[in-house]
Amino acid sequence: MLSILIPVYNYNVYPLVLELQKQCINCGIVFEIFCQDDASQSSLNAFNENINALSDCSFVSLKKNLAHRENRNSLAEQAKFEYLLFVDGDSIIIRDDYINKFISNLYDFDVVYGGRQHPEKCPSDNQKLRWKYGKFIEDKSATNREKKPFQSLLFNNTVIKKECFNQVKFDAHLKKYGHDDTQVSYQLSLLNATVNHIENVVEHGDIDINSVYLKKTKESLENLIALYEEEKIDVAFVKLIQLYHFLKGTKITFIISKIHSVFQHLLMKNLTGNHPNLFLFNWYRVGYLCAIDDKN
Template sequence: MLSILVPIYNYNVYPLVLELHKQCTDCGINFEILCQDDASESGLNVFNENVNALSNCSFVSLKKNLAHRENRNSLAEKAKFDYLLFIDGDSIIIHNNYIQKYIDNFHDYDVIYGGRLHPEKCPSNTQTLRWKYGRLIEDKTTANRNKNPYQSLLFNNTVIKKERFNKVKFDKNIKKYGHDDTQLSYQLSLLKSKVNHIDNPVEHGAIDTNFDYLNKTKESLENLILLYEEEKIAVDFIRLIQLYHFLKRTKSTFIVSKIYTFFEKQFFKNLTGKNPNLLVFNLFRVGYLCSIHPKN
């Protein structure tokens, strides 16, 4: 029936697994929960070891870092059931019928995405950028996600048929953070996979600080350029690449990169402050994207 795959890095996953285990047991299904720490060598793994005491559950701490994509691929290879539920270790289950909702929606779909929510209140003034972007941009309603089913697909809180996942997988050649969801979703679109968006969200638990999220954003933009240059995604699949392609075609990337360099300190000050502006964040993303290869 269901293999639940939980990639971890330096996080106590036991409370999440305990809730998932309870719900799977209550549903009376065949299941397994596989947790894999990606060589973080974290002291929190003392708590994670308790996962091994639960029936049909396992926790492994890798000796060598695989990076997030390959950690997910590795978990999928170990899974023995037909349906895979990918859920990040920092997720928080907010509904007591979470597993049952997925089971009720299996039907004829290749992929089912339940969505994600951020807490109503920002945890601290140092996490405002990630929290605000999540609340205002990422936390889409089911109806909005179904309008663009592939572009709205994230691989946290997602069920996918194992045979379908084996046809796409995460690109292990890309090691940096970000846009693994984009590439995999694009591959699923090429296969005309049947995607269903349902209202079954988890809450995003570990919210990055403003500084960390800016650094992750830079890495994700570097990945996006790589996907574009190697033609691993279509230009029209993601709006940011459409804009970059237009700027490149009109030979404007150099000018935009110079503007970005001039305003970089102001961008950084705003985005790491207590009240970051998402318009400034978009300008930062476009500017940084153009600065990677400004003369191309």
């Protein structure tokens, strides 16, 4: 019935798998839990190897890096069952009825998204940028997600029918971090897939430090531009691309790019510091998009 797929990179997922296995057994369903480390060569894999001793669970460490998207595609290809549950390896299960909640909401839908939440308190000042963006921008109730069902769809905590996933898959041509969910969600919208947003959140456990998240943000913006230029997403699907498309049409990306080059170090100082400002973060993202256009 259910294949639980966990992409792993340098993380101990044994506690996560143990909880998922327990809940699946309690629900009395047929299941498999498949974890695949993307050639991290991490010492934490010594803990992950213990997963292979659990019934209906397996862990594999790849010898060659696939990158996150292809790792997810690879997991899906090996899955045996009708429904695929993608769970990020750094997720923390906070509901005792997590699996049962998904099972109860599967039928008549192609995709079911449970949502995500961030801790109530930021673990450290050095993680505030990712934590703030997650908590105040990304974390949404099912009611709010339903207003834009495809734009609100992420694959950190999502069940999808295997036959539906096989029609979209993650774009393996994009190797950098970010917007893999955007591409798949857009493809699902073209298929008119049925999406159910429910309250079944997992907690985001491994929150990036500020400098790492800023680097990932730049990579994700580069991916977004690539999707836009290759016409793999519609302009109207992403607000940031809508804005970029407008600025490009009015021929002012060059001006914004130059302003960005003057102020980017001050912005980076704030964003990598102990008190990052989300308004400045948005300015940084728009400026960086225009800088990419200027280079092209």
